[in-house]
Amino acid sequence: MTTTRRSFLAFLAALPAGTFAGRARACAGVVHASAKVHEVDIRTFQFQPSPLTIAPGDTVRWTNRDGIEHSATAVETGSGGKPQFDTGLFGRGESREVTFTESGHHDYFCTRHPSMKGTVVVEG
Amino acid sequence: MLNTITIRRTVLGGIAALTLAVTAPVAQADHIKTGADLRVAVNLLLAEHVNLAAAATGWAMMGLNKNFEAAAGGLDANTVDLANAIGLVYGDGAKEAFLPLWRKHIGFFVDYTMATIKQDKAGREKAVANLMDYARDFGAFLNSANPNLPADAVEALVKEHAVTVAAMVDAQANQDWPKAYELQRKAAAHMQMISDALAGAIVAQFPERFGG
Numbered sequence A: 001m002t003t004t005r006r007s008f009l010a011f012l013a014a015l016p017a018g019t020f021a022g023r024a025r026a027c028a029g030v031v032h033a034s035a036k037v038h039e040v041d042i043r044t045f046q047f048q049p050s051p052l053t054i055a056p057g058d059t060v061r062w063t064n065r066d067g068i069e070h071s072a073t074a075v076e077t078g079s080g081g082k083p084q085f086d087t088g089l090f091g092r093g094e095s096r097e098v099t100f101t102e103s104g105h106h107d108y109f110c111t112r113h114p115s116m117k118g119t120v121v122v123e124g
Numbered sequence B: 001m002l003n004t005i006t007i008r009r010t011v012l013g014g015i016a017a018l019t020l021a022v023t024a025p026v027a028q029a030d031h032i033k034t035g036a037d038l039r040v041a042v043n044l045l046l047a048e049h050v051n052l053a054a055a056a057t058g059w060a061m062m063g064l065n066k067n068f069e070a071a072a073g074g075l076d077a078n079t080v081d082l083a084n085a086i087g088l089v090y091g092d093g094a095k096e097a098f099l100p101l102w103r104k105h106i107g108f109f110v111d112y113t114m115a116t117i118k119q120d121k122a123g124r125e126k127a128v129a130n131l132m133d134y135a136r137d138f139g140a141f142l143n144s145a146n147p148n149l150p151a152d153a154v155e156a157l158v159k160e161h162a163v164t165v166a167a168m169v170d171a172q173a174n175q176d177w178p179k180a181y182e183l184q185r186k187a188a189a190h191m192q193m194i195s196d197a198l199a200g201a202i203v204a205q206f207p208e209r210f211g212g
């Protein structure tokens, strides 16, 4: 099983200052000491569970159970038109992780199967 | 004379009642109780899929848009019935996942038909490539829902479906109607390979539910 950890926090840090100024107020900006990893299975072309509610600083780990590549790709784009997070396509038995620091609804989809949709809700 | 009319009315009433019973949605939960019900329902729906697709592409080829749209509407109603059958077995999540996936391959057939009408060689090739690629997705979907269905086998069946229907569209484009109908019947009959495999795999997966 391959696990690639991609930090949403690191991604945000790489963005020009002010990119998320409007949403910064909604974000507690506090990374809890007890940050958790939440599992999302991708099975029969569905993200399960969805919506998934987590705390700021928590990580979501998607594991693909289907015999075809899927991705978890943010609907919202940041600077340069790139998705706010993107696991890229990954195959059966593989996992990808994203750490969320920003409060709010994070809708995502699969780039190969755009009808596959999921939501991570960051509350706190 | 009066008696004749009365009898005639009764017979017609009987036929009307029979017609109503036959046209009730076959994929409704209360119509599918046994493995045999399931096999009949899936076979009817998948053969109908081919026949309505053939009607739609045939009308499109003739440039009769109203007829094409009506046939496409019937084809989508068939898609919804198929999705309901999937939902009956695997739940609403699988139903919602199946619906856009199935519609996608119909979209590729429409692309193929439109490209053929425009004599757009690249468009035709792209539609075929998309259909071949799609076969992998559909194999993965069914295998994920039911491990008794090997992804490779489903993929091969979907590819054959695509190739046969594409050949039928070519015959329609050439106005070679005897060949078009021969290929339509071949494509409809081929669906039985998928229908029987699917129904059998579901019965094997849920013997207590459909084994009767």
Ligand SMILES: [Cu+2]
Pocket: A069, A070, A071, A110, A111, A112, A113, A116
């Ligand atoms: Cu996908």
